[in-house]
Amino acid sequence: MSGMAILIVDDEQPARKKIRTFLKDEGEVAVIFEAGNGVEAARLIQEKNPDLVLLDIQMPGMTGFEVMEAVGVEKMPAVIFVTAYDQYALAAFEVHALDYLLKPFDQERFRKSFRRAIAQIHLQKQPTGVLQRLLAEIKPEQKYLQRLMVPAGGRYFFVKTGEVQFISAEEKYVEIHTHKGGYLLRETMNEMEQRLDPAKFARIHRSYLVNIDFIAEVQPASHGDCIAVLKNGVKLAVSRRYRGRLLGRDEMRGE
Numbered sequence: 496m497s498g499m500a501i502l503i504v505d506d507e508q509p510a511r512k513k514i515r516t517f518l519k520d521e522g523e524v525a526v527i528f529e530a531g532n533g534v535e536a537a538r539l540i541q542e543k544n545p546d547l548v549l550l551d552i553q554m555p556g557m558t559g560f561e562v563m564e565a566v567g568v569e570k571m572p573a574v575i576f577v578t579a580y581d582q583y584a585l586a587a588f589e590v591h592a593l594d595y596l597l598k599p600f601d602q603e604r605f606r607k608s609f610r611r612a613i614a615q616i617h618l619q620k621q622p623t624g625v626l627q628r629l630l631a632e633i634k635p636e637q638k639y640l641q642r643l644m645v646p647a648g649g650r651y652f653f654v655k656t657g658e659v660q661f662i663s664a665e666e667k668y669v670e671i672h673t674h675k676g677g678y679l680l681r682e683t684m685n686e687m688e689q690r691l692d693p694a695k696f697a698r699i700h701r702s703y704l705v706n707i708d709f710i711a712e713v714q715p716a717s718h719g720d721c722i723a724v725l726k727n728g729v730k731l732a733v734s735r736r737y738r739g740r741l742l743g744r745d746e747m748r749g750e
Contacts, residue, residue, distance in 0.1 A: 533557025645678035
């Protein structure tokens, strides 16, 4: 493989410069992008689709793990973690065969890590399952998304999941509805349901996921269906199939 695109993510400019200098001696690099924070990193991964990301873990505002969550593990390119993390994290990386650079590192250590990643890319092994297991081990307290990365005007920004009123299916997309407006994501309802906390979001219809904090009342409708009335007046159909997820299993026993 030649002509690789590399993204360097670190909030410290000298650290980015050091990696860029080391990359100059590697013949397979065509273009290098840099990000000084997690939000910028997530945007560049979406827009530039790099072959490899050198991802710092400990950054203010948004960690490397949160970048992965925001982009979606299944959409992440190959990753080399750059970290000053504790031994527990390093052990997890080793167990799952993910490479990492422990700060401070020299050029020889960088070359070994970089070439291991290149070999993985040549073999087209995308470590999606490995990344998912790693996230589960490192961040067991945060299993579900806390924010969503949404496109707007050719750029990307973040919406806290607590601000999402409901999500609707729109053909091959879902639409995220907030008080500021709607945003389309190329996801399925099933994928969104798995990534959101079921204690906060209920699937009420094959086409709707709703944030229960925004529900004002639930009204009965015909044939066992219901209507969820949101605090802003929006009315959403609650199908008979899904109403137990909203109203509770005890309610369903009367059918």
